[in-house]
Amino acid sequence: MKTHVRALVVGGGAVGTGIAYHLGRAGWDTMLLERDELTSGSTWHAAGLLPLFNMSYATTHIHKYSVDFYKGLEAETGLNAGFYVVGNLRMAQTDARMDEYMLYSSVAETADVYHEFLSPKEIADRWPLVRTEDLKGALFHPQDGYINPADVTMAMAKGARQHGVTIERKWQVDGYKWTGSEWEVSVSKMVEKGGNLVPSDETAVIRAEHVVTATGNHAQRTARLLGIKIPAIPVEHQYIVTEPDPALVEWRKTHDQHPVLRDADAKWYVREERGGWILGPYERNAPARFEYGVPDSFRADLFPLDLERIEEEYMSMIHRIPSSESVGLKDDFNGPICYTPDGNPLVGPAPGLRNMWLAEGFSFGITAAGGTGHYLAQLMTQGEAEIDMASLDPKRYGRWMTTEYAARKNEEAYEHVFILHHPDEERPACRPLRTAPAYDRQKAKGAQFGQVNGWERPNYYGPVDAPADFDHDGRSFRRGTWWPHAEAEAKAIREGAGLIDATAFTKHWVSGPGATAFLDWFTTNKLPKVGRINLTYALTDAGTTRTEYTIVRREENGYYLVSAGASTAYDADYLQKSMEDWIANGGAWVMAHDVTTQWGVFALAGPKSRDILKALVKDADPATALSNKRFPWLSARDIELGMVPTLAIRVAYTGELGWELHHPIEMQTHLWDRLMEAGEPHGLTLVGARAQNWLRQEKSYRAFGTELGRDATPLEAGLDRFVDLEKDFRGKAAMEALGVRSKCVTLLIDGPADADPWGKEALFADGERVGRLTSGGWSVAFGKQIGMGYVRPDLAAPGTKLQVRMFRELYEAVVAEDSPYDPTNARIRVDG
Numbered sequence: 050m051k052t053h054v055r056a057l058v059v060g061g062g063a064v065g066t067g068i069a070y071h072l073g074r075a076g077w078d079t080m081l082l083e084r085d086e087l088t089s090g091s092t093w094h095a096a097g098l099l100p101l102f103n104m105s106y107a108t109t110h111i112h113k114y115s116v117d118f119y120k121g122l123e124a125e126t127g128l129n130a131g132f133y134v135v136g137n138l139r140m141a142q143t144d145a146r147m148d149e150y151m152l153y154s155s156v157a158e159t160a161d162v163y164h165e166f167l168s169p170k171e172i173a174d175r176w177p178l179v180r181t182e183d184l185k186g187a188l189f190h191p192q193d194g195y196i197n198p199a200d201v202t203m204a205m206a207k208g209a210r211q212h213g214v215t216i217e218r219k220w221q222v223d224g225y226k227w228t229g230s231e232w233e234v235s236v237s238k239m240v241e242k243g244g245n246l247v248p249s250d251e252t253a254v255i256r257a258e259h260v261v262t263a264t265g266n267h268a269q270r271t272a273r274l275l276g277i278k279i280p281a282i283p284v285e286h287q288y289i290v291t292e293p294d295p296a297l298v299e300w301r302k303t304h305d306q307h308p309v310l311r312d313a314d315a316k317w318y319v320r321e322e323r324g325g326w327i328l329g330p331y332e333r334n335a336p337a338r339f340e341y342g343v344p345d346s347f348r349a350d351l352f353p354l355d356l357e358r359i360e361e362e363y364m365s366m367i368h369r370i371p372s373s374e375s376v377g378l379k380d381d382f383n384g385p386i387c388y389t390p391d392g393n394p395l396v397g398p399a400p401g402l403r404n405m406w407l408a409e410g411f412s413f414g415i416t417a418a419g420g421t422g423h424y425l426a427q428l429m430t431q432g433e434a435e436i437d438m439a440s441l442d443p444k445r446y447g448r449w450m451t452t453e454y455a456a457r458k459n460e461e462a463y464e465h466v467f468i469l470h471h472p473d474e475e476r477p478a479c480r481p482l483r484t485a486p487a488y489d490r491q492k493a494k495g496a497q498f499g500q501v502n503g504w505e506r507p508n509y510y511g512p513v514d515a516p517a518d519f520d521h522d523g524r525s526f527r528r529g530t531w532w533p534h535a536e537a538e539a540k541a542i543r544e545g546a547g548l549i550d551a552t553a554f555t556k557h558w559v560s561g562p563g564a565t566a567f568l569d570w571f572t573t574n575k576l577p578k579v580g581r582i583n584l585t586y587a588l589t590d591a592g593t594t595r596t597e598y599t600i601v602r603r604e605e606n607g608y609y610l611v612s613a614g615a616s617t618a619y620d621a622d623y624l625q626k627s628m629e630d631w632i633a634n635g636g637a638w639v640m641a642h643d644v645t646t647q648w649g650v651f652a653l654a655g656p657k658s659r660d661i662l663k664a665l666v667k668d669a670d671p672a673t674a675l676s677n678k679r680f681p682w683l684s685a686r687d688i689e690l691g692m693v694p695t696l697a698i699r700v701a702y703t704g705e706l707g708w709e710l711h712h713p714i715e716m717q718t719h720l721w722d723r724l725m726e727a728g729e730p731h732g733l734t735l736v737g738a739r740a741q742n743w744l745r746q747e748k749s750y751r752a753f754g755t756e757l758g759r760d761a762t763p764l765e766a767g768l769d770r771f772v773d774l775e776k777d778f779r780g781k782a783a784m785e786a787l788g789v790r791s792k793c794v795t796l797l798i799d800g801p802a803d804a805d806p807w808g809k810e811a812l813f814a815d816g817e818r819v820g821r822l823t824s825g826g827w828s829v830a831f832g833k834q835i836g837m838g839y840v841r842p843d844l845a846a847p848g849t850k851l852q853v854r855m856f857r858e859l860y861e862a863v864v865a866e867d868s869p870y871d872p873t874n875a876r877i878r879v880d881g
């Protein structure tokens with residue numbers, strides 16, 4: 050066995066094999082280790098469906114890549130991957146489900162995924178075994194289907210070997226040690242003992258520059274070996290196989306295979322199998338398994354069938370395919386299927402570790418294996434992938450995450466596979482968990498919370514005196530019941546004053562003799578003077594946006610960095626590793642502390658916000674304490690509000706006069722109460738994240754995770770004024786080399802009467818697709834829909850006429866000037 054490689058892939062399921070193939074193809078000296086046989090994890094018992102349907106832009110790209118890639122494997126390797134391109138019919142029983150498909154259609158369109166819409170009659174004409182009278186229609190993907198999971202894995206393994214990859218079976222990884230430049234990986238030869246697979250005395254150490262773990266259900270053991278947390282815990286998933294259905298057998302005499310069927314409202318998939326049917330339900334109450342590891346006795350094993358648990362779905366299959374009523378059951382599979390709390394896999398650099406890559410938590414691993422291999426190999430060998438992989442990054446969960454949390458959330462993610470994927474969905478399990486002190490007060494005022502990185506954050510404030518049957522959770526692909534409340538909140542900020550809880554923001558304190566030089570290299574903008582603030586960007590080495598920071602310079606060498614709330618571990622990891630690199634390269638010492646949970650943040654905004662603060666501020670001259678002279682825009686000052694020492698920062702993400710009030714978290718309720726009292730005479734309104742998201746688009750303020758990510762540079766995002774090209778900074782040369790491939794614009798849209806864009810829609814000019822939206826909403830200032838997105842650079846000039854496709858119709862849109870609301874910032878700078 051080789052003892053030194055550039056990349057070691059641990060795990061020989063579909064995912065590990067797909068990664069090894071692509072690393073080999075990229076020219077990396079790669080070895081794959083499997084503790085048992087290839088496919089002996091979850092891969093062997095998968096049903097092999099390859100659904101292209103997905104609401105995420107990144108995942109849609111991954112799945113599409115796989116489907117295209119698998120089709121070419123036979124020509125490349127000579128092995129038939131067992132791909133049956135039978136099509137996939139996803140049915141809808143309700144108008145809301147059809148709306149969901151139309152929103153999906155937007156995502157699919159932006160990723161070039163071909164699909165069709167069919168009416169119930171078209172379904173009945175083509176597939177008469179399907180009952181259609183209670184259907185509204187269906188989405189049809191003629192280009193997907195199902196594949197034999199073992200065959201496709203073997204074909205990828207052969208392709209990997211052809212690209213020089215070594216595959217070793219019956220070797221288990223038992224330990225990892227980082228030497229500073231490479232990993233020393235301890236491995237044991239596995240042997241059979243009493244039916245179990247156990248380590249023998251034969252051991253070895255492999256040195257690898259990079260390691261990728263793709264250990265499927267064994268992720269908890271991998272986490273222990275690495276000393277990190279990986280919230281990938283399997284859940285039971287079962288499917289049943291029926292005896293041949295005579296009606297299907299008869300129909301097949303004159304037809305090709307039946308397409309895969311999905312009755313999303315009934316929570317199941319069905320496909321043809323040797324004249325019978327496979328039914329795979331996503332039922333309620335499927336339990337998590339192996340929270341603390343897979344026992345030695347569990348190899349390519351299954352759990353007993355629990356037919357009672359899937360009775361409802363079984364009956365609904367009989368309803369949908371009446372001929373299946375008379376056929377008996379032939380076989381059943383109940384296996385572990387890995388999940389994560391949000392249902393997306395964990396793909397990318399491991400937290401805190403160097404050259405360690407995770408590819409864990411796959412629930413659609415057969416569908417995702419090829420695409421994951423492709424994009425992860427790009428990330429590893431080229432520094433970045435073509436698509437922004439942040440939504441899959443393992444660091445989207447912090448160290449606050451526990452086994453119990455992961456297990457319960459993973460059960461929920463499983464149960465939610467077929468729910469309506471509303472963009473305004475908030476999932477209930479394990480909540481509330483991370484709450485700021487003002488939580489109860491906000492709840493009492495009608496706050497309806499969303500979850501950001503585990504934190505509870507008000508999305509909007511609903512009616513406190515609502516009738517018992519008022520549906521606070523009334524979600525829609527058009528406008529949910531929250532919409533009028535968000536509209537009122539947005540208007541309140543424009544006209545009076547609003548208070549927004551921004552406690553979830555990520556906050557770091559960066560200090561030390563090297564702090565200034567380090568941050569100057571790490572970020573794109575000029576550093577602010579002491580007491581001032583700047584908006585700035587940290588780039589990837591590929592020149593794209595890694596993080597957006599508001600930097601407050603508190604001391605000559607002391608900086609307070611504020612970044613997106615969803616990204617605490619993601620930002621902390623990059624900051625820490627960048628500082629280590631800086632010091633290793635001879636830079637002066639610098640250190641960072643994550644102070645996120647020590648500081649609460651309230652954003653007070655609106656024309657009356659100064660009057661409210663004046664009433665609270667303790668100052669020798671309260672009348673001038675907040676004036677432009679003493680407290681100019683884009684400055685930060687320590688002030689006292691009641692008895693709370695507050696770092697006030699004069700910025701407002703809503704585009705009105707305003708201050709962010711960063712306060713010691715333990716004093717939060719005191720500050721809240723004082724603000725409520727002082728705000729009362731001024732009509733202070735409580736405002737949630739949804740209204741804020743609309744308002745920031747009126748100011749063209751880009752948001753991290755939508756306009757800002759690892760697939761675009763700040764210049765493409767139109768943030769040139771925050772990039773100081775006079776200085777050298779990390780990623781600068783790469784950013785300049787990329788040029789401007791597309792350009793971020795703000796659009797005012799004459800959309801439908803009952804819906805706003807969600808930021809997933811395709812953009813057109815003269816019938817040609819020219820870009821996509823990344824954000825969307827309603828503008829109270831302009832009384833029409835608003836959106837932000839990326840278009841071809843030649844179409845970015847204000848006044849350019851475009852169209853947005855929503856609900857399969859084209860709506861007129863015009864590129865607005867940057868910051869269409871108050872473009873001169875007169876309202877923000879107003880004195881008083």
Ligand SMILES: Cc1cc2nc3c(=O)[nH]c(=O)nc-3n(C[C@H](O)[C@H](O)[C@H](O)COP(=O)(O)OP(=O)(O)OC[C@H]3O[C@@H](n4cnc5c(N)ncnc54)[C@H](O)[C@@H]3O)c2cc1C
Pocket residue numbers: 059060061062063064065066082083084085086087088089090091092093094095096097098099220221222223263264265266267286287288382383384385386387408409410411412413414415416417
């Ligand atoms: C009943 C059922 C039906 C399914 N149907 C579908 C479907 O239709 N479509 C779809 O896309 N997905 C489906 N899935 C999910 C799919 O099976 C998984 O997502 C996929 O197999 C995951 O692949 P993987 O390579 O990540 O994990 P695995 O296949 O579990 O592979 C991980 C491998 O790592 C090895 N390993 C672990 N630790 C070590 C170590 N320390 N050293 C060496 N080797 C190690 C294991 O032995 C194992 O072989 C289904 C799952 C179930 C249970």
